[in-house]
Amino acid sequence: MSPITSGRPAKPATILDVAAAAGVSRQTVTRAMNGMPGIKESTRERVQELARELGYTPSRFAKGLVQGSRTSVGLAIPDLTNPYFPAFASSVVELATRRGWQIVVDDYGHGGRSGLDAVDHLAPHVDAVIGYLGGYADQAQAALGRRPLIVLDEIPGGAAGSINFDYNQAAKLAVDHLRHTNRVRIAYLDACESRHPGLTPENQDPMVPSRVGGSGLCTVRGKAVADRLDQIRTPWSLITAEETAGAARVAAGALFQDRPETDGVLVFNDLMAAGVLKAAADAGLRVPEDCAVVGMDGIPLGELLTPELSTLALDLREVGRAAVELLDGLLAGAIAPGSDAARLTLEHRLVLRESA
Amino acid sequence: MSPITSGRPAKPATILDVAAAAGVSRQTVTRAMNGMPGIKESTRERVQELARELGYTPSRFAKGLVQGSRTSVGLAIPDLTNPYFPAFASSVVELATRRGWQIVVDDYGHGGRSGLDAVDHLAPHVDAVIGYLGGYADQAQAALGRRPLIVLDEIPGGAAGSINFDYNQAAKLAVDHLRHTNRVRIAYLDACESRHPGLTPENQDPMVPSRVGGSGLCTVRGKAVADRLDQIRTPWSLITAEETAGAARVAAGALFQDRPETDGVLVFNDLMAAGVLKAAADAGLRVPEDCAVVGMDGIPLGELLTPELSTLALDLREVGRAAVELLDGLLAGAIAPGSDAARLTLEHRLVLRESA
């Protein structure tokens, strides 16, 4: 029988405990545990057996200290509950794993935490952060020191890397499509109270009136849509809702009630667009005959809805790939932090399915 | 100006570099960086400034080695792309973060990796693992040594903790509902080639014939459904598909073609049920009038579908909470590994919406 089989040690066993139990030096234990050469097979087995019995697990800290870490990347995400983010995360995790990196996630969507809180929480444990922070790029990069931060969908500021989306291009695609299909009473449903990048005073356009209920545009997405709409002199209304399908459903319900002439709705994201589709059904509206609906994101969810959602689609696996490769370049020193090469802009495609 | 402002050091700065630059001892640097008392404010600021300039970041390994780790938990997940898993992960991440734990995720759904691969990958970096491994409980627990493993939805074997679902109860709920609403030609769509726990030889029932195309039941879920169906002597057919909405749509399409008399379909999970709903629409079937559809999982997606999906719902936040609390107990020694208290069984609720 084994010398020590029972009793759960308060202190976990160390390499010395195993060495002592086996009557060998700690080197021999290292060699046995790590499959290193220069050790007799019988010794190795004996040591491994003892290690198992003692419940010995090498300290990842001691190991990391002496060997240099495998790289670990923080992933800061506002809400795992919005399918957009898992879709993105899935891609990041896959590519990162393939590189032998590990991903530490922080979903900061609960308990009133911010993207900056997430970075602060991650900072002590990671070598870099990729995140949708909703506007703390500078402070977050400061918290990370020299370790690279890649922000998505926000003003990059001092962040080492950034990925942005060309919403002007996207808005043009969608708005023009709506107009070309003869939609003349267009509404845009924006997300508010969101963790998405707000408009700064500079790019806040006082000429864009709040069309409904005195509320205004909240997001750069909204700004781009408004600009395009105004540019082609199309009357439109603005509504806003929290960034959930349920809230969007309610808001769109009110819209369809107040302005039954609405014949096209462009929506902040696909999840909210799903709510709009529901609201249209609630109101007895046929989509797209009575009213077209266009979402934004391109998440797989869109294809499961009825009618299937037309949307400004991002290739999310591609976005993830871009983030990971950018980080790789930054980490390797191949890309300079803050340089042009570290400032990516991706474009949406207009994917027409059934809803528009 | 600062003494060293440019040049990216190959070796990251250590506490000694900062101490040297500031002309103080490393202890003082520690005190400055960690907001510890017993240091002059001016010194603290000077040191912090220098640290920033040198790009100094305390080594998490050295820190962990000396302080004892914050606990880090691996989360092994088969596919972030199935909304079920992010919903679960969201809950786990929230509760874990609240405890100051960090979560390292591994989505093993890509590149032919298994749940065991995921655990092997996570093992060196974590103090425990929570995961849907799809059947490697014993080997995974062995890989973790004394560190607790909590497996979900599989035979727990030697895993320290486990969470299972009472599929017999669930199957009864759904099947009986279908029968009580006079569905007489019921089909069950099972997931195959899945990472879900297969039937072991012991619980494989040779009396359950393969009803369609020579394929058989793959999952314990399927077994429970089959048992209940047979028990109440209801004729039924079995079809199988890969665990995606698209595959389910194709499979269900074939079913509706081959057996147009089918008036009720029970589906392995909600994602696949979404595909079945699509297939029904493709076939011109009205749901639930012509054919009822019942899913399993209770993910929010179900409410966005048309018709809204009736389903055997799990409270996923609750499942996450159970996993985290169980792990907490295990880690604290309040719950003994493998004991009854570490073997949880949760139940589904039948949530009736529009599709059945």
Added chain:
DNA sequence: CTGAAAGCGCTAACAC
């Protein structure tokens, strides 16, 4: 094949 020394970067204790 095995052991002894040295040191990774940090912080807890104690000095001063």
Added chain:
DNA sequence: GTGTTAGCGCTTTCAG
């Protein structure tokens, strides 16, 4: 207030 001394648990030399 600040510096000095000891390790944390492990792997890398380098000797035997």
